[in-house]
Amino acid sequence: MEGAADSDTPVTERPAADRAAALARLLHRDCTRLLELYKERESFLSQHAPGGERLVTLALCPEALSTGEQVGHVRSALRRCMGLLECLIVREVEEMGEELEGEYESLRKTVRDRLGHLLHSTGALLEEGEGGCPPSPPLQCTEGQDEVEASGSFAAKIWTYRVLLELIHWTDSASQTLHLFHSEQHGQQQQQQQLL
């Protein structure tokens, strides 16, 4: 993992929260790069960003008071992002087929795989679920596209852009939250060791 390169400590010896934070940072960089590649292909996105509401929100989640709860909330959002990403991939493959194997298509697959690992890692950190957020309904891939003021291929491009923005936002949030979570855990462990 790229995050493991940030520390000389072997990955297997690092705390789970720390590893999850590192994975979140790596995934955040991948998502940023993915959007860059998409903008290179659809150049209008660099010049005139489309507007619109967020695709992933935590409106239904209670307020997160603890760091652990925040981790839960972030994980809930990431799960939503995962659904959106999978819809994105299915649609693009449906439209373009699987013949295109450029950097965008390859990184898209990597992001999906790492996002899945991150969801698994954060899930192992949580003891009481995802901070009280209600379970999300199954995502319909066409969901959200109606909100785009367009139709057809152009609407799909705008929607893809928004999905990639969500991925960037929530992986960044996950990175910060997991880092804070790890710091708190580390501090608690040191206090316990001192008491002993």
Place this chain on the structure above:
Amino acid sequence: MTSCGSDIPEKSESFMFPQDKVVPVGSNMTFCCIVKEKDDFKEMMYGRQEMSATRLSRRTYAITVTNQPASGNTGTNVICCSQRLTLTGAVVFVGYPPGDEGLVCETRDLASAECSWKKGRDTRLRMKRSRTKYTLNGRDCLEANERKTWWCSSKVWEESWTLVARNPLGTVQLTDSAQLTDRVHLLAPVNVTAVEVEAWSATLQWSWSVASYKKLEMVCQLQLFAHELSSTRNYSGPGLSSVVLESLRPDVDYTVTLRCGSKHSFWKWGNESAPFRIHTKMDRPDALDVWMWMDSSNTGRVFWKPLSVRKSHGALVGYEVSQSSAEEDGRTPVSLPPGNFSYPIILNNSSDITVAVAARNPAGLSHVTLHALSVISFPVDSQLSVSELLGTNGSFVLSWQPNVNASSGYAVEWVPTGCSGLCPVDWKKVPESDCSFTVNSDSLVAGVRYTVSVYSLSTGALTLLQRWQGYSQEMIPSQSVSKLSPIQTGSDVLLSWKATAMEHQRGFIRGYTVYLANAAHLDLIANISDPEVQSYRVKGLSPSFYKFVVKAYTSAGEDAGSTVDIKIEMDTADMLFVGILVPLGIMFCCLILISICCYKKREWVKKAFYPEIPGPKVPGDWSSPQGPLDVKPSPHSLVHIVENPERDFTKEGLFLVPEEEEESENDNIEVDTDSDEPALLRYYNQVVGDGSHSNQVSDSSGSSTASVGSTQTEITYAGIQSPTSSQGACGGGGYRPQMQSVAGPAEPQIEFEADFQDDGLNTGYKPQCSWQLDSPEAENFSGSLGSPTSVTSSQFLIPESSEEKPQPSNTWFHNFLSGKS
């Protein structure tokens, strides 16, 4: 296209028309943008190009694009935007209609059909819905539509085929027709295997995945690869499934591939089988190429050339050498490990021997190569003359006269000259039809002398035909002459040396050059073109230090040279000669110069050292030194005789000496004996000197034993001789004033007192000094002779300076002093 009624309040959101259109390249299109209520419209863009929009209504804008270029993989984006945001947009797909061509159908299984074609120009339409769709004879072509391949299969051969390629921009139709047997394209053989692999052959078998192949008359092509070499072999037959590969090589790794085709109406080769490896078995090695070389009358070596991999037929494990002769039974073979390529041979009083050499590998022993050697016909020290052989571009080009006895051909042997023991002997056997051969430079070393021999080969015999010695390429000698020594003989130097050893010559020595080394370069003084000459005499060398360089040269040039130096010195005799005679010569030169100067300045010398004594004025000629000088005594000479009975003889005094008979040089002078006058006194001059030394003055040449500087000259002045004979009766010649006289009556009694000494010479008056020229007194001779007070001479002592008469040799000094020449 016209979309009516969208610019209405019920449809307040932004929207663009048309959406997802597919148009051909070069088309013109108009896009309409309906801006959301209260949104600001800024511009419309087609791809990256900003377009000039036309306002159609309150919130409707339009652009028109002409000659649209092909779009990218995801189409061309047309957007309508405000100052900051993209309000709405559309995607247009611009591409080409299908360009497929070249439909060809064939059968792989002799039943179904596979039709393939060329894709043609890219349509630039990547979206699935815009891709080209294919149908073959009205049926969808799944392979082409799903996998994006360009072939389509049909279960039944229909002999006529029609392929339709369609996309949103157009349709193309391709056709083909043929008989099935004309379009047979076989699949690859399967299960290829080798059975009965031998050393020189192998049987290959395979099978077919299509049963109907067994009845098909086919031709199969087999590719053999081995050691980077490949060969192709064709086999044919109905349903061919095995072949026998002949002419293989033992112990060789072959890789085999196989493909087949229809023999009748051949369409194309089928698919190639997977490579298959075959390793042939070993076989006995080929016979060795053997040669024998004798380095003495009874010793030699048998050589053989290593077998190539091709001829080894398997890795060799060793060699076997055996020797036999007519007198002895065959000996036990000697086994040698591989890597040995020679073996010593010793002849024990055998005239004919046979050596057998064989190679062995795991498959067995090679055929024995017999090398018969007849000592008689193969003498070591052959009397055959050896010719000089010159290399040609590093090779030896040989030719010889055909020999009728060469039933087995000829053998050319070359070996470094003078080699003994394990020598790098090389040879080549040529057939009897060849009478020439070139020894390649690969087997020759430049600068090495080789002995090249040609033998005729016949059953059991070798005959030496011709022999040369030469260099494939001559080089300058690696060592120069040795033992270079100089021997001085007078002013000559004899240089001698010994020739360079043959192993260091590196070429035929053509001669020697002799140089005289100066400070900066060498001066050639001799070029000896006869290599047998090993000495040279350098003549006429002056005493000095010399350095000589002698170089041997071949056709390639001179060697570095040997240097010797010598210092030339004069002989002892010469040294003495020069050391003694030179100073002596200088001294005599100085004397001569002084003499010349004195002669030139004789007047001054005379005046300075010997001033002229004024002479008496006398009549007549007084210059004649020969005749006696008759002098009439002056009256003062008369002496009154006083009777004195006693005379003290201790007192010196003059007394009259009776005249004696004596011989004189001047007998012819008339003497007046009858005159009353007092008798004339006759003076004569007699010079007594050592005439033997008078001519050895200033001889500065020749003998080194002559003694110089010992000349003496005595001048004695004679006494006065009386002309009368009576006077001679007194027992003395002439006038002797100091003698006691026995007076007669007519005889005047004269008595003189004089300091007179009788020195035993009865020659008259003698002055009282006797001097030598080079005696110490001679330095003061001017005082004794020139002084009027001490010398009385009968002749002029100093001749007149005006007279230049040749003087006799015995008076040269006198003349020198007188200033005469």
